[in-house]
Amino acid sequence: xxxxxxxxxxxxxxxxxxxxxxxxxxxxxxxxxxxxxxxxxxxxxxxxxxxxxxxxxxxxxxxxxxxxxxxxxxxxxxxxxxxxxxxxxxxxxxxxxxxxxxxxxxxxxxxxxxxxxxxxxxxxxxxxxxxxxxxxxxxxxxxxxxxxxxxxxxxxxxxxxxxxxxxxxxxxxxxxxxxxxxxxxxxxxxxxxxxxxxxxxxxxxxxxxxxxxxxxxxxxxxxxxxxxxxxxxxxxxxxxxxxxxxxxxxxxxxxxxxxxxxxxxxxxxxxxxxxxxxxxxxxxxxxxxxxxxxxxxxxxxxxxxxxxxxxxxxxxxxxxxxxxxxxxxxxxxxxxxxxxxxxxxxxxxxxxxxxxxxxxxxxxxxxxxxxxxxxxxxxxxxxxxxxxxxxxxxxxxxxxxxxxxxxxxxxxxxxxxxxxxxxxxxxxxxxxxxxxxxxxxxxxxxxxxxxxxxxxxxxxxxxxxxxxxxxxxxxxxxxxxxxxxxxxxxxxxxxxxxxxxxxxxxxxxxxxxxxxxx
Ligand code: XMP
Numbered sequence: 001x002x003x004x005x006x007x008x009x010x011x012x013x014x015x016x017x018x019x020x021x022x023x024x025x026x027x028x029x030x031x032x033x034x035x036x037x038x039x040x041x042x043x044x045x046x047x048x049x050x051x052x053x054x055x056x057x058x059x060x061x062x063x064x065x066x067x068x069x070x071x072x073x074x075x076x077x078x079x080x081x082x083x084x085x086x087x088x089x090x091x092x093x094x095x096x097x098x099x100x101x102x103x104x105x106x107x108x109x110x111x112x113x114x115x116x117x118x119x120x121x122x123x124x125x126x127x128x129x130x131x132x133x134x135x136x137x138x139x140x141x142x143x144x145x146x147x148x149x150x151x152x153x154x155x156x157x158x159x160x161x162x163x164x165x166x167x168x169x170x171x172x173x174x175x176x177x178x179x180x181x182x183x184x185x186x187x188x189x190x191x192x193x194x195x196x197x198x199x200x201x202x203x204x205x206x207x208x209x210x211x212x213x214x215x216x217x218x219x220x221x222x223x224x225x226x227x228x229x230x231x232x233x234x235x236x237x238x239x240x241x242x243x244x245x246x247x248x249x250x251x252x253x254x255x256x257x258x259x260x261x262x263x264x265x266x267x268x269x270x271x272x273x274x275x276x277x278x279x280x281x282x283x284x285x286x287x288x289x290x291x292x293x294x295x296x297x298x299x300x301x302x303x304x305x306x307x308x309x310x311x312x313x314x315x316x317x318x319x320x321x322x323x324x325x326x327x328x329x330x331x332x333x334x335x336x337x338x339x340x341x342x343x344x345x346x347x348x349x350x351x352x353x354x355x356x357x358x359x360x361x362x363x364x365x366x367x368x369x370x371x372x373x374x375x376x377x378x379x380x381x382x383x384x385x386x387x388x389x390x391x392x393x394x395x396x397x398x399x400x401x402x403x404x405x406x407x408x409x410x411x412x413x414x415x416x417x418x419x420x421x422x423x424x425x426x427x428x429x430x431x432x433x434x435x436x437x438x439x440x441x442x443x444x445x446x447x448x449x450x451x452x453x454x455x456x457x458x459x460x461x462x463x464x465x466x467x468x469x470x471x472x473x474x475x476x477x478x479x480x481x482x483x484x485x486x487x488x489x490x491x492x493x494x495x496x497x498x499x500x501x502x503x504x505x506x507x508x509x510x511x512x513x514x515x516x517x518x
Contacts (some may be wrong), residue, residue, distance in 0.1 A: 253283060420493050
């Protein structure tokens with residue numbers, strides 16, 4: 001099995017530590033984030049990093065129990081890059097001096113100018129004399145540790161960029177990982193080059209590794225996989241199928257709350273195209289029966305979640321003798337984050353709609369995407385030959401159309417909603433906007449309004465269009481469609497979808513709204 005060159009990011013609790021990993025992965029460098037309190041000398045020896053990065057963090061090196069790396073990190077003989085708090089830690093531990101903020105705190109944009117001597121870390125920087133960087137620090141370095149020199153300064157940070165070239169220790173006061181440091185990616189590129197990384201973290205290599213790992217883990221046992229039709233579970237299923245063929249059975253729970261044509265597409269893709277053993281569990285009656293008369297959003301979610309597990313379990317049992325459950329868990333779900341509210345904490349989410357099931361059924365987990373970020377999963381999907389239209393699909397929530405149908409769910413409303421949603425998505429595709437939008441859908445409102453069509457009065461449902469831009473679904477902004485697009489879409493929906501006579505556009509951002517209506 002290939003062993004990738006590895007970079008270790010020691011996390012001191014910065015809000016943007018994950019971005020460091022993103023920048024490195026973009027450079028085909030394999031890295032892992034580990035909280036400072038989990039990294040000791042034994043860990044370092046086992047991890048064998050080719051380079052180490054100290055993240056930023058909200059603490060002060062003067063605080064009692066201030067987060068520190070193990071002393072052994074400085075004698076590994078590998079390059080180290082300290083960022084913000086990471087810089088202060090380096091100076092503090094290596095014999096320099098850090099002082100408290102008191103008027104020198106700096107937040108936001110700053111401009112760094114170079115010192116007289118060039119530094120490999122800064123290759124490609126300062127072509128226009130200065131570089132914009134993003135600062136966010138309270139304390140600051142007031143005296144460099146022995147061996148360090150200054151290579152860049154800003155008006156409020158005389159030690160903005162520092163380095164001990166002999167030891168390949170680099171320390172910067174700003175955050176090169178954020179977009180407000182436009183040349184930050186270049187700095188990471190130089191750092192990994194200086195550390196001798198060859199860019200061996202490619203999707204082709206990952207695929208081969210992952211397949212070997214799955215085979216080694218599973219042996220000749222059977223695996224079941226809950227397929228939702230979303231990108232993560234689809235990529236996981238295709239990868240596992242490539243590794244172990246028909247030892248894998250996929251269970252696709254159809255709760256009757258899917259979009260138009262969705263179940264057919266999933267079946268066509270996985271059963272017909274990939275030839276996977278696929279159980280299409282059409283449980284529409286069960287779910288819609290249980291949701292009859294339910295209008296409270298939380299009750300809807302809980303009902304769907306509970307039934308989902310029951311149904312999945314029933315079909316998983318039917319497969320007979322499965323010992324493993326496959327899940328599309330991603331790296332952001334497993335990163336242990338440093339929390340300063342209640343001490344270092346572990347926030348590992350129980351993922352997907354089958355939480356608790358592995359223990360209950362005595363199944364072990366197969367999670368071949370655990371090391372990947374979302375866009376890397378998409379890249380792996382492309383590598384595996386999944387169609388672009390599938391990989392680029394907007395997210396779709398587990399509870400499906402139930403949470404796009406505020407109030408009571410009826411079959412009539414679901415049918416209308418499916419048609420309206422299909423028209424909206426078709427409009428978006430026709431205008432070439434699908435890939436610019438993070439998520440788009442229609443919600444059917446629990447209200448009928450009066451309209452006039454032809455010579456007659458209508459009394460039909462109103463609907464809301466929702467389309468947002470977002471990076472991770474945590475925050476979102478409404479998409480700025482042209483009035484022409486909105487008008488054209490409203491006309492099409494009202495003409496093509498019996499049951500709707502009024503169309504509105506939801507222009508709420510998140511926060512304060514959520515993306516879904518429930
Ligand atoms: P909200 O509505 O909370 O949604 O702004 C953020 C993102 O998460 C999706 N979402 C879900 N996905 N199960 C899921 O798998 C759920 O219960 C669920 N609720 C919301 C939502 O579609 C959006 O992408």
